[in-house]
Amino acid sequence: xxxxxxxxxxxxxxxxxxxxxxxxxxxxxxxxxxxxxxxxxxxxxxxxxxxxxxxxxxxxxxxxxxxxxxxxxxxxxxxxxxxxxxxxxxxxxxxxxxxxxxxxxxxxxxxxxxxxxxxxxxxxxxxxxxxxxxxxxxxxxxxxxxxxxxxxxxxxxxxxxxxxxxxxxxxxxxxxxxxxxxxxxxxxxxxxxxxxxxxxxxxxxxxxxxxxxxxxxxxxxxxxxxxxxxxxxxxxxxxxxxxxxxxxxxxxxxxxxxxxxxxxxxxxxxxxxxxxxxxxxxxxxxxxxxxxxxxxxxxxxxxxxxxxxxxxxxxxxxxxxxxxxxxxxxxxxxxxxxxxxxxxxxxxxxxxxxxxxxxxxxxxxxxxxxxxxxxxxxxxxxxxxxxxxxxxxxxxxxxxxxxxxxxxxxxxxxxxxxxxxxxxxxxxxxxxxxxxxxxxxxxxxxxxxxxxxxxxxxxxxxxxxxxxxxxxxxxxx
Amino acid sequence: xxxxxxxxxxxxxxxxxxxxxxxxxxxxxxxxxxxxxxxxxxxxxxxxxxxxxxxxxxxxxxxxxxxxxxxxxxxxxxxxxxxxxxxxxxxxxxxxxxxxxxxxxxxxxxxxxxxxxxxxxxxxxxxxxxxxxxxxxxxxxxxxxxxxxxxxxxxxxxxxxxxxxxxxxxxxxxxxxxxxxxxxxxxxxxxxxxxxxxxxxxxxxxxxxxxxxxxxxxxxxxxxxxxxxxxxxxxxxxxxxxxxxxxxxxxxxxxxxxxxxxxxxxxxxxxxxxxxxxxxxxxxxxxxxxxxxxxxxxxxxxxxxxxxxxxxxxxxxxxxxxxxxxxxxxxxxxxxxxxxxxxxxxxxxxxxxxxxxxxxxxxxxxxxxxxxxxxxxxxxxxxxxxx
Numbered sequence: 001x002x003x004x005x006x007x008x009x010x011x012x013x014x015x016x017x018x019x020x021x022x023x024x025x026x027x028x029x030x031x032x033x034x035x036x037x038x039x040x041x042x043x044x045x046x047x048x049x050x051x052x053x054x055x056x057x058x059x060x061x062x063x064x065x066x067x068x069x070x071x072x073x074x075x076x077x078x079x080x081x082x083x084x085x086x087x088x089x090x091x092x093x094x095x096x097x098x099x100x101x102x103x104x105x106x107x108x109x110x111x112x113x114x115x116x117x118x119x120x121x122x123x124x125x126x127x128x129x130x131x132x133x134x135x136x137x138x139x140x141x142x143x144x145x146x147x148x149x150x151x152x153x154x155x156x157x158x159x160x161x162x163x164x165x166x167x168x169x170x171x172x173x174x175x176x177x178x179x180x181x182x183x184x185x186x187x188x189x190x191x192x193x194x195x196x197x198x199x200x201x202x203x204x205x206x207x208x209x210x211x212x213x214x215x216x217x218x219x220x221x222x223x224x225x226x227x228x229x230x231x232x233x234x235x236x237x238x239x240x241x242x243x244x245x246x247x248x249x250x251x252x253x254x255x256x257x258x259x260x261x262x263x264x265x266x267x268x269x270x271x272x273x274x275x276x277x278x279x280x281x282x283x284x285x286x287x288x289x290x291x292x293x294x295x296x297x298x299x300x301x302x303x304x305x306x307x308x309x310x311x312x313x314x315x316x317x318x319x320x321x322x323x324x325x326x327x328x329x330x331x332x333x334x335x336x337x338x339x340x341x342x343x344x345x346x347x348x349x350x351x352x353x354x355x356x357x358x359x360x361x362x363x364x365x366x367x368x369x370x371x372x373x374x375x376x377x378x379x380x381x382x383x384x385x386x387x388x389x390x391x392x393x394x395x396x397x398x399x400x401x402x403x404x405x406x407x408x409x410x411x412x413x414x415x416x417x418x419x420x421x422x423x424x425x426x427x428x429x430x431x432x433x434x435x436x437x438x439x440x441x442x443x444x445x446x447x448x449x450x451x452x453x454x455x456x457x458x459x460x461x462x463x464x465x466x467x468x469x470x471x472x473x474x475x476x477x
Numbered sequence: 478x479x480x481x482x483x484x485x486x487x488x489x490x491x492x493x494x495x496x497x498x499x500x501x502x503x504x505x506x507x508x509x510x511x512x513x514x515x516x517x518x519x520x521x522x523x524x525x526x527x528x529x530x531x532x533x534x535x536x537x538x539x540x541x542x543x544x545x546x547x548x549x550x551x552x553x554x555x556x557x558x559x560x561x562x563x564x565x566x567x568x569x570x571x572x573x574x575x576x577x578x579x580x581x582x583x584x585x586x587x588x589x590x591x592x593x594x595x596x597x598x599x600x601x602x603x604x605x606x607x608x609x610x611x612x613x614x615x616x617x618x619x620x621x622x623x624x625x626x627x628x629x630x631x632x633x634x635x636x637x638x639x640x641x642x643x644x645x646x647x648x649x650x651x652x653x654x655x656x657x658x659x660x661x662x663x664x665x666x667x668x669x670x671x672x673x674x675x676x677x678x679x680x681x682x683x684x685x686x687x688x689x690x691x692x693x694x695x696x697x698x699x700x701x702x703x704x705x706x707x708x709x710x711x712x713x714x715x716x717x718x719x720x721x722x723x724x725x726x727x728x729x730x731x732x733x734x735x736x737x738x739x740x741x742x743x744x745x746x747x748x749x750x751x752x753x754x755x756x757x758x759x760x761x762x763x764x765x766x767x768x769x770x771x772x773x774x775x776x777x778x779x780x781x782x783x784x785x786x787x788x789x790x791x792x793x794x795x796x797x798x799x800x801x802x803x804x805x806x807x808x809x810x811x812x813x814x815x816x817x818x819x820x821x822x823x824x825x826x827x828x829x830x831x832x833x834x835x836x837x838x839x840x841x842x843x844x845x846x847x848x849x850x851x852x853x854x855x856x857x858x859x860x861x862x863x864x
Contacts, residue, residue, distance in 0.1 A: 002590055003589075003590060005587070006584055007588075010573070010576075013575070013576070014575075017575050084572070086537070086565075086567060086571055087571050087585070089537075090560060090565045091589060091636075092589055092636075470541055472540040473494070
């Protein structure tokens with residue numbers, strides 16, 4: 001056992017002897033055993049499984065993140081403050097090795113706990129699924145919509161910025177023609193542009209009574225022979241959770257037919273592009289408009305025959321609201337197409353891997369901060385760093401700029417996100433509970449953006465500070 | 478390594494402690510120069526706040542010099558290679574309290590890259606050497622202060638270091654333990670190891686050190702061998718077998734004749750040190766097999782610390798010319814010569830005394846002769862019967 005593994009072993013021993021770590025373990029145990037067995041969900045079988053998965057994984061992620069931050073700070077600072085580090089660094093081991101050994105020891109502990117806890121949740125959920133007296137229909141639905149990994153396809157959205165700019169130019173021209181004053185200063189133009197863009201997004205999202213909205217999906221798998229799911233959420237009157245009710249609407253799907261491009265003059269007519277071969281013949285998915293509860297997510301099954309040989313699908317929705325109100329589809333809510341791409345187990349452990357990356361980063365941040373700071377200060381700095389990252393996402397998500405403060409907030413948020421790590425980036429429990437595939441691209445993006453380009457430089461900085469620190473200056477506690 | 482090169486070398490060594498804003502607060506070590514040569518046992522003495530601990534921490538790379546140069550084995554004290562040859566015993570126990578004795582040595586052995594078999598072997602030997610074999614599975618946090626010092630000493634030697642830095646090595650140890658530590662230090666010295674000791678126990682330092690450095694206010698105020706520093710050249714001391722009152726009177730008369738009535742002489746019985754007396758009593762008790770529930774003495778020096786130097790090293794040691802003067806040997810020579818001269822004078826004195834002594838009463842003398850003849854007769858009979 002070399003020096004590195006000696007430090008790793010000591011770190012693991014120290015961790016298990018820590019009182020706070022033992023307390024966190026008890027809480028973790030409580031969460032993984034009792035949360036899945038005590039949650040009722042929304043009363044449906046699917047809801048039960050979904051909520052169990054979501055809350056259990058979220059609880060595990062939260063507790064282990066807290067534990068890794070705390071242990072990272074504790075391991076580095078305690079040895080320094082009790083002078084035990086004097087006995088270590090006076091031996092033939094570099095401080096870099098000491099730092100890496102402690103960090104790796106913390107990572108190993110949490111990897112073990114993560115695997116044990118997530119495996120326990122997995123087996124409890126699957127056991128509950130088999131043990132509960134679900135109907136065959138419910139079981140099928142759970143299998144197809146929850147205990148699965150489905151790839152998500154979003155509709156191709158028009159370039160809102162481009163449309164807004166064109167509209168802006170058009171309005172300025174019209175206003176000039178009619179003699180209306182136009183504020184052509186930068187601030188004025190910017191404000192007009194933002195207003196137009198909001199208007200366009202609003203118009204794009206809303207469907208007037210009897211109106212039809214269509215969405216085109218591209219890149220779908222061809223020769224796919226399985227169920228295709230359409231997930232959507234719509235709102236009535238306004239985009240808010242409150243005051244939603246039952247509404248009516250008719251879903252229409254375009255059946256791809258290889259026809260001459262000059263024929264088929266209807267709303268589903270394919271725009272003529274080079275090499276285009278198919279048009280889509282509209283088919284209503286129900287004989288009468290169906291009742292839909294607004295404000296909630298819904299899924300319906302489609303047939304794969306609606307996917308053209310070029311991997312394209314056209315979907316439409318017609319508003320049949322009984323009160324003739326407008327209906328709204330937010331772009332983030334879909335509609336989106338979900339197609340089975342992998343197994344639930346595979347997807348579940350992809351989520352576990354993302355959680356593991358989160359813990360690796362948390363442990364490293366704790367170790368880096370405690371390289372020079374005392375225990376409470378290090379914890380404070382790390383928590384502040386993570387909170388700042390989370391708030392930066394909110395700041396940079398501003399779409400409406402009411403004044404200078406909004407602009408400042410926006411740019412500050414964007415700038416801070418270049419160096420901060422937002423905790424929202426690791427939020428993947430909704431993927432698992434919603435049966436959505438966690439793409440390898442997403443995992444790779446998280447790894448590169450947050451581990452390689454943000455966390456790793458901080459680790460290196462922490463190691464550098466640790467190497468430079470005069471251990472003999474610390475006052476012993 | 479050519480042993481003329483110092484193993485520790487400091488020139489203009491200065492350490493200034495600063496506050497958060499970089500303003501100087503205290504000059505703990507102020508322009509200190511010293512060298513420590515291989516095979517020396519050097520004592521670093523001084524009152525609290527004199528800069529001893531700061532100097533030691535700089536030697537270990539725990540603090541960085543503000544000015545001056547400091548090299549250990551020709552390298553920076555912070556280099557990993559340097560630390561491979563250093564053993565450190567801190568003033569207090571900074572060990573991991575939840576590790577057992579054997580786990581502690583195993584851990585520190587691992588930091589030197591020793592194999593698991595080697596670690597286990599050395600750990601067992603060291604525990605035996607420091608008298609903690611019976612406590613190998615006890616946690617260090619449960620140890621008494623003396624036991625903690627012993628395990629601390631053990632971990633300092635796990636790597637068989639060339640340079641041992643001991644901070645208060647006998648603190649908390651009973652006289653037996655102190656003796657064992659001092660014996661160990663002397664043994665290590667014989668093996669060519671270099672030892673730097675900081676201590677407040679001046680008697681312990683006096684027993685083992687070749688040279689001492691006394692610090693005060695961040696500066697070295699005195700340095701040299703113990704003989705150089707402690708010998709009172711203005712006085713002489715003669716040690717003889719016990720003198721009768723008559724001989725004592727004669728000695729005083731001779732001295733007064735030579736030095737005058739006003740000089741102050743003292744003749745009394747020399748004293749053992751309390752430590753030596755204590756050790757004799759314990760030794761006797763051991764021989765009489767008196768049981769004890771307390772700490773037992775340590776065992777033999779660990780084998781790996783006993784290993785003879787390699788032939789090459791031995792040849793070097795035997796054939797090298799040592800330019801460094803050896804004042805101890807010279808002093809012993811001159812002391813021996815002085816002692817011889819004084820012995821001659823003493824013999825002369827006693828011869829005169831014998832002439833002037835009253836003859837023993839005849840009856841007492843006759844009794845003695847009779848006893849002697851009886852003894853001779855018995856011996857003759859014994860020898861003839863054996864044949």
